[in-house]
Amino acid sequence: MSDAIPYAVDIRPDTGLNNGKMGIWLFLASEVMLFGGLFSSYVLLRTGASHWPLGVDEGLNIWLGLVNTIVLITSSVTMVMAWASLKMQDFDKFKKFLGATLLLSCVFLVVKAFEYGGKFAHGSVPSKNTFLAIYFVLTGVHGLHIIGGMVVNGYFWGPGSKMWKTDPERFTGRIEIAGLYWHFVDLVWIFLFPVLYLL
Amino acid sequence: MDNSLDSSHSASFWRKYVFSIDHKWIGIQYGITGLLFLLFGFCLMLLMRWQLAYPERPLPFFGAWFGELRMPEGVMLPEFYNQLGAMHGTIMIFLGVVPLAVGAFGNYFVPLQIGAPDMAFPRLNMASYWAYFLGGVTMLISFFVPGGAANSGWTSYPPLAVIATTGQTLWLFGMIFLITSSLLGSINFIVTIFQLRAPGMTLMRMPFFVWTQLTTAFLLLLAFPALEVAAILQLMDRLADTSFFMPSGLVVSGEIQDYSGGGSVLLYQHLFWFLAHPEVYVLILPAMGIITEIIANNTRKPIGGYKPMVYALVFLGFMSFVVWAHHMFLTGMGTAISSFFQATTMIISIPSIVILAALMLTLWGGSIRFNVPMLFALAFLPMFGIGGLTGLPLGLSTADIHLHDTYYVIGHFHYVVAPGTLFALFSGIYYWFPKVTGRKMNEFLGHLHFWPTFISMNIIFMPMLIQGLAGMSRRLWDGGLTYADTTPEGVLTGGILTAGIIGLHKVISMGAWTMALFQIPFIFNFFWSIWWGKKVTSDNPWEATTLEWAAPSPPPHGNFATVPVTYRGPYEYSVPDAERDFSPQFQETI
């Protein structure tokens, strides 16, 4: 008996996947349901309300939102480029791209923190009305996902990257999985931006 | 995160027994914790039964233990009764039955039954157990915060739950831990089942138990996020004073609440039941899987219709996502929506009946061995049948008007979960004990456990159906005295409950205490057999066909000496012309 879990790196022929990739997609399926539930709650609360303020009425800055959208999209591209660099056996480029992703996620969080701070300063707290409440919940849960992604990406950028020397194929697989998660977080924001800031 | 299973061969005590990554040890951890919580939840119920049978009388012997805040002079306060009710439900479902059915049996036997060396993600598996453990501890701590544990029912409906005492906040945090645990667990199960099957183990050769775990894992994966949303939003309502679930102008004790309003109480109920209905199937499906193994083994014939059972199971899983609002017929949803959910509810009873009928038909013409696991499995069939059939009137929106929130509902779902799922779990413990420990449990003590438990279960739950039909609400802390038609002195009060109906509480409570007494043989048997039970002489003492019996008892680290190859379906018993009356999956020739 081999002492390792089968199909941790190589592909199982009948499913065409390795364990990690199947796992991350199942996790994302669950995440779809999580954000789906929040989104559904948003729709229910909004359709039930006789008056629903626009984001701008409550002091949301569309331009900051747009900047953050662009920041996150860019971080998604650097993430996929980090993976592609590993595919091309270019470890230095990988470091640069993943570093850029980390930096951009910091920028996103800083902008978000300024937005939050500005709202708290103007008394726009979650308890003021249901729009602000769902705004803070949606962006807050999304922000937690960003932080979670940063922890994972930070690990692979720093101590975790040692694996490139011992098991490059496995490491590339891990970056792909981290990337899938990161793109999903980006994808959620693509919906959150118009829903909260514009509509 | 290196991937070798070797790392814990020469591991330290902590690695081996506390933060173990071996699926078998994690299964045992789940099992022990789950059984302890089951006992704890059971004790909460015993306290409630005293209060219901003898309201306002001091509890003898133990009454003084609970202090002035809960039971001054041994008489239970309504607030404490409400805590017991809410926590009994929460603990039994989320900390007792599901961790046993999925965490313990699933973890231990799914990898063995598909011929895998371990779960696909051993460290995730460990994290899943510890998240569950933390959730459980949070729930226990909540009993000691001011105001006590959560007291808004196991469903935690707002607005009541939002204005409830601190215990509710801990309940919500506890739930978030439990949701995380089951999310990690379910991903692990699905990947393990699809990726780590041994050569020859095609999907349609998997034991039915594995199929039930697979379906359950999908239910947990996709339904639990809805409860997570509900928990997050309710936490916001409680901690940040938002009003997701709080309507405008809510008045509590004559005072208008300081909420911005605009929330929807129905939103919570929808989110909650979007999880909680599939959760019902999480409770019952693994149980069906366990008894399928045991019935096939002890009738010595193939189960009657493996494929139809699998298809019915998958269909059941799908349908369980579109029946949730049958818990909400009385919320004013409107008739069109109610009719839709009524129709889906009637449809979902069909696959359950397919599975039950297949198991019943398996008994026909079998040479049945009446050992203890089989007794529990046989008792499961009619008990689950009663539970299922009593559910039909609840699924009809008109009949539900009368029955909603009465003891009938309590009787119904306890028939499904207590003599249903719990019997299956007991059955599984007796059946797989030799695999886990290398020793059999004592048969005589098993009988002493089974027969009184079986009888007292019915003494407990059958009268509840009658009380419910008579209109007894499930939420009465005084056992219905407020609604009695006469005072104890015989003066007419105009209430609806006769002395006879209220008196049934005493019968039920006697049944409950009898049942408690006859769990002692089980507990004794369990521990005694670990060290002094009769040693099994072969790895396959029940002469079963599935792969777990190919492994040594108990299985070593990595489970199998060589990767087992699967040659045939899971229940090839009494094959014509075969040498013996069972042809294991791992044996090349019949």
Place this chain on the structure above:
Amino acid sequence: MSADAHDIKREVRKYYAVFAALLVLSCVTVAVNRLHLSPSRAIGLALVIATVKASLVACVFMHLLSEKRFIYSVLAMTFVFFFALMLLPLGTGSDPLHGTEVSQYASAHAGGDGHAEAAQETEVGH
């Protein structure tokens, strides 16, 4: 996994093309918002743009265009249940029983800080 360096280079060009498209679409969605269309049109259009952007991310960055059947099945199933989840508002909002339409005053002040007014109305209501 057997993609050689050439294939990857072609992929990389695709990533940058998608990046450009995403940037343009982000600006378009803000620009459309400046037009002040009627609410239903604005919502429809913004969601269509968001869906296009999300599909680009999913199909190209997440390689969904060339994924395995297992993943497609899981996602298909998830979306079925996702739509079931989206039925929640329908279940609450539509077809109320007569005399239960409380939403006029229940949410009249969802947008404002109207504790006092809400309270007054409640008192009138009782």
